[in-house]
Amino acid sequence: MPNKKVSRRNFVAGTVGGLVVGAVAGVAIGEIGFPQTKTTTQTVTTTKQVPQSYSFLTPLDIPASSIKETVSADVVVLGAGISGCAAAASAAEAGVNVIQLEKYSTATAPGEFHGAINTQELLAAGKQTDAAAFAEQLFEFSEGRADYRLLSLWADHSGTVMDWLLGIAKSTNTNYFEIPMEANGLDYLFGPSDMLNNGIGASEFPVVYQMLISYAQGLGAVVRYNTQALKLIRPNNQGSVTGVIAKNSDGTYTQFNAAKAVIICTGDIANNSEMLQKYIPWTAYGLDSAYDIYTNTGDGLAMALWAGANIPDGPGCGMVHFFSTNKLPIMFGRPVMSPGLYVNKYGDRFVNEGAPNEYIAPIVVRQPGHTWWQIFDSQSVNTTLQPTIQAMLTTGEVTTASTIEALAATFGADPTRLGASVDRYNQIIDSGTDTDFGKAATLLGPKNTTPPYYACESPPDYLVGIHGPLTNTSMQVLDTNDVPIPGLYAAGNCTSGFFGDGYPMHLMGGLAKGHALTTGRLAGLNAATGSTS
Ligand SMILES: Cc1cc2nc3c(=O)[nH]c(=O)nc-3n(C[C@H](O)[C@H](O)[C@H](O)COP(=O)(O)OP(=O)(O)OC[C@H]3O[C@@H](n4cnc5c(N)ncnc54)[C@H](O)[C@@H]3O)c2cc1C
Numbered sequence: 001m002p003n004k005k006v007s008r009r010n011f012v013a014g015t016v017g018g019l020v021v022g023a024v025a026g027v028a029i030g031e032i033g034f035p036q037t038k039t040t041t042q043t044v045t046t047t048k049q050v051p052q053s054y055s056f057l058t059p060l061d062i063p064a065s066s067i068k069e070t071v072s073a074d075v076v077v078l079g080a081g082i083s084g085c086a087a088a089a090s091a092a093e094a095g096v097n098v099i100q101l102e103k104y105s106t107a108t109a110p111g112e113f114h115g116a117i118n119t120q121e122l123l124a125a126g127k128q129t130d131a132a133a134f135a136e137q138l139f140e141f142s143e144g145r146a147d148y149r150l151l152s153l154w155a156d157h158s159g160t161v162m163d164w165l166l167g168i169a170k171s172t173n174t175n176y177f178e179i180p181m182e183a184n185g186l187d188y189l190f191g192p193s194d195m196l197n198n199g200i201g202a203s204e205f206p207v208v209y210q211m212l213i214s215y216a217q218g219l220g221a222v223v224r225y226n227t228q229a230l231k232l233i234r235p236n237n238q239g240s241v242t243g244v245i246a247k248n249s250d251g252t253y254t255q256f257n258a259a260k261a262v263i264i265c266t267g268d269i270a271n272n273s274e275m276l277q278k279y280i281p282w283t284a285y286g287l288d289s290a291y292d293i294y295t296n297t298g299d300g301l302a303m304a305l306w307a308g309a310n311i312p313d314g315p316g317c318g319m320v321h322f323f324s325t326n327k328l329p330i331m332f333g334r335p336v337m338s339p340g341l342y343v344n345k346y347g348d349r350f351v352n353e354g355a356p357n358e359y360i361a362p363i364v365v366r367q368p369g370h371t372w373w374q375i376f377d378s379q380s381v382n383t384t385l386q387p388t389i390q391a392m393l394t395t396g397e398v399t400t401a402s403t404i405e406a407l408a409a410t411f412g413a414d415p416t417r418l419g420a421s422v423d424r425y426n427q428i429i430d431s432g433t434d435t436d437f438g439k440a441a442t443l444l445g446p447k448n449t450t451p452p453y454y455a456c457e458s459p460p461d462y463l464v465g466i467h468g469p470l471t472n473t474s475m476q477v478l479d480t481n482d483v484p485i486p487g488l489y490a491a492g493n494c495t496s497g498f499f500g501d502g503y504p505m506h507l508m509g510g511l512a513k514g515h516a517l518t519t520g521r522l523a524g525l526n527a528a529t530g531s532t533s
Contacts, residue, residue, distance in 0.1 A: 036337030054274045054300070059306035060231050062245050070326075072257040073222075075527050076244055077265055078300065080107035082114070082513050083492025083520030084303065085212035086161070089168075090524030091263070092219035099256055100213075100221060103228035103248050103293050107213060108267075109206040113179075115510030118159035119166070120197055121178050131155035137507055142500025150497045154518050161518045165208070174211045182317040227254070229299065230335075232262060232488070237308035240487035244303070256478060258391045261487045261527035264477070265520060266300030268493035269316070270465035275301060279311075279467040282362070283318035285370045287462040300494035301468045309337040309469035309485060310478045316467025317499035320460045321361035341375045341425045342346050344368060347408050347418030349425060349436065354443035356506040361460050371459040373411055375422065377448040389454065398456045407453045422448050463503065464512060468494040474532050475523035484532065491523040492516030 073096075077088040080102035088100040117129040135151040160179075169176035186405050191400075213223055226249035233243040233255070243257040269275040270291060274296040276284035305311050342353045344367040353361050366373050381389050392398035399410035408418040426447045434444060468475045468490060475491050476484035498515050508514070525531065 006208070036507035049333045053368070054278050056272070056274055056302045058304070062231055065253045067245060067253045069252070069254040069259065071099065071254060072259065073097045074144070074258065074260045075099075075263065075522070075524070076101065076256045076258040076261075077263045078244065078303075079265035079267060079492075079494075080104075080209070080213070080223060080225075081109070081265060081267050081492065082209070083267075083494075083516035083523070084263075085209050086165075086517050086520030087263045087265055087489075087491055087524035087527070088221050089212045089216040089219070089224070090521045091528040092216045092524075094525055094528035096260060096528040098216065099217075099223035100216070100223045101227040101229050101244070101256065101271040102225050102439065103299070104293060105225050105267075107223075108293055108295060109209045110291050111510075111513055113208065113510030113513065114162065114165075114208075115508045116158035116162035116513030116518075117155060119162045119178060121166075122159070129155075134507075138504060138511075141362070141502075141504040141507060145410035145500040147470075148521070149473050149495040150471070153522070154498065154515055158514055158518045162514075164521065165212075167217050169208075172211055172215065174207055176211065178210055186374060188523040201345040201432060229303065232303050232307040233257075234258075234307045234485070234488075241307060241485060242487060258487065260530065261489055262471070263475075263523050263527050264300040264304060264490040264494050265471075265492050265516075266298075266494045267302075268464040268466050269296065269298030269301055269468075270462045271296050272298040275467070276465055279314040280316045280318045280465050281319050282315065283365060283465060284463065285365065287320060287365070287370070287460055290461040290463050296464065298468075298494075300490065304469040304477055304488070304490065304494075307477075307485065307488065308479045309488070310480045310482060311467075311469055313497050313503065314467060316465060316496060317466050317501060317503070318362075318365075319358075319499075319503040320365055321357035321463065321502060321505070339377065340380065341448060342372050343375055343413065343418060343421050344359050344372055345411070345413060347413035347415070347421055349421045352434070352437040352439045354439045358502045358505050362501065364460050370455055371458050373413070373455045375407070375418075375448055375453065375455055376446065377450045377453050381451050381454070392456065398454050399451045400454050402451045402453070404448070404453055407455055411455050411457065414456075430454065434509065464493055466493045466496070466499050466512075468496050470497055471495050472532075474526045475519055476532060489523040489527045495519065 042046055074132045075091040075096050075098045077084050077091065077098060077100040080100055084100060085107060088098050092098045117131065117134060123404055132152065132155070134150060138151045139146055139148050166176065218221065227246045229244045229246045232241050233245065234241045238251065241258070243253050243255060244262050246328055247253055247257050262437055269279065271294045273284060273286065301311060318462050322332070330419040340353065341349060342351060343352050346368065350367060351360055364370065389398055393400060399407065401407040404419050404422050405415035408415040426449065428436060429444045429447050432444070471477055471490055472484060475489045477488040477490050479485050493512070493516060
């Protein structure tokens with residue numbers, strides 16, 4: 001579940017024919033700088049430009065002469081997100097020498113919740129989840145695209161991994177604890193409490209990452225920030241991966257040799273428009289990114305690809321299910337939270353507004369212009385909402401008019417079609433049954449009958465775009481013959497096989513980080529000990 005304190009992007013709503021968003025999109029791996037901040041704006045066109053070829057398919061050429069330093073360790077972990085921090089701490093705990101590389105100036109920590117089932121605390125409270133049944137539910141949501149073995153792996157280990165994390169928290173007096181929740185009859189851990197003490201984003205440093213890094217450092221691990229892994233060392237793509245070449249912030253290159261393994265934990269591809277076009281094309285429209293530091297540029301996917309890994313065709317997992325405006329934070333971006341009438345740019349109703357975000361977002365992305373508007377009337381703008389709506393009217397994020405037809409003109413909709421949608425929705429509310437889209441009767445409303453009328457555009461935000469190499473259940477990266485590449489592991493959002501099209505938040509909030517945490521720990525332990533499945 002995203003942190004509602006996430007800082008806002010410089011999104012300007014309501015332009016016709018395109019969205020104006022702040023973005024650093026479309027970077028290929030070799031073009032990434034230090035650190036990443038979003039400083040420019042771009043107009044996102046509504047027609048997709050599909051490139052003839054993709055620049056990331058060509059391996060980087062780093063001449064040996066440019067390498068000015070060589071460093072050796074047993075295990076080299078790439079990335080200091082949750083999977084990387086768990087992997088580094090776990091490998092260090094297993095007694096090997098660890099170096100962790102992070103391209104940003106700190107560990108990065110979007111979000112706050114880590115999902116898990118069957119922790120000691122939950123079990124002690126009698127809240128046991130049937131792991132196989134839960135894995136099956138995840139499998140069904142993925143429409144058969146996830147690898148059930150990886151779902152099972154997570155379901156079987158997430159509890160013990162969370163117990164491990166909580167154990168470190170306890171022993172280090174860190175304020176990190178369980179928040180048990182219920183969803184769909186399944187008890188699970190809506191884990192811990194970063195949000196109580198920390199925000200997210202570049203300048204803040206959530207407690208769990210610092211805790212894991214300090215823990216690993218206490219066991220001898222070394223972290224190098226501002227160090228971007230660029231290319232794995234695997235001559236002719238034969239035999240083991242023996243290390244990685246990375247670029248330092250001063251432009252010099254360092255070769256990190258790994259006696260045992262390299263673990264790729266570099267996160268997702270949502271800020272690499274070429275990779276989105278190739279692997280998650282239905283999301284490749286320059287949607288605004290919820291990830292405020294933009295280091296999720298698919299570096300791990302590219303490095304694995306160049307080393308001979310099996311990168312599945314896709315589509316990968318586009319987690320695009322949050323909607324924002326400038327004034328209201330992500331996910332809370334709809335001024336009127338009761339799911340009232342939503343229309344597309346023509347003014348047509350197109351969806352059951354009461355469906356979970358993960359079901360609505362893919363439909364929104366496929367609407368003309370990849371966006372939608374919430375329509376409401378003066379009855380919805382209560383005293384509490386008044387100041388917000390007033391501010392949004394000033395910025396143009398909300399538009400208003402005294403008739404529905406005039407309201408249509410404020411965002412370029414067809415007045416007749418918007419009028420028909422409003423009339424029809426009002427009729428549906430009166431009848432108590434949504435025969436058009438099947439919205440639950442309890443969620444029908446409010447009617448739009450009392451001027452002035454309002455429209456608020458709430459375009460989808462890109463949370464994370466998950467795609468990368470396939471792994472086995474030891475988190476070893478597989479080659480194109482589905483054979484593990486010796487010395488190469490991967491975890492978290494840079495891997496494929498766990499999610500289908502989206503994030504099943506209706507089954508479990510925190511599953512994205514929960515998956516990264518669990519697979520990070522397993523990859524770290526396996527890399528250190530050489531365990532294979
Ligand atoms: C605003 C927001 C809120 C979210 N809230 C939640 C939530 O509450 N619960 C949840 O489950 N999920 C949430 N998510 C999703 C969640 O953040 C990710 O699924 C999770 O962080 C993935 O962890 P990871 O370790 O795989 O990747 P990341 O956390 O993305 O970490 C990857 C790391 O690798 C670094 N890196 C990238 N390339 C290189 C390179 N070449 N060399 C070195 N380092 C590199 C990156 O800088 C980054 O630090 C949220 C996402 C966003 C954007």
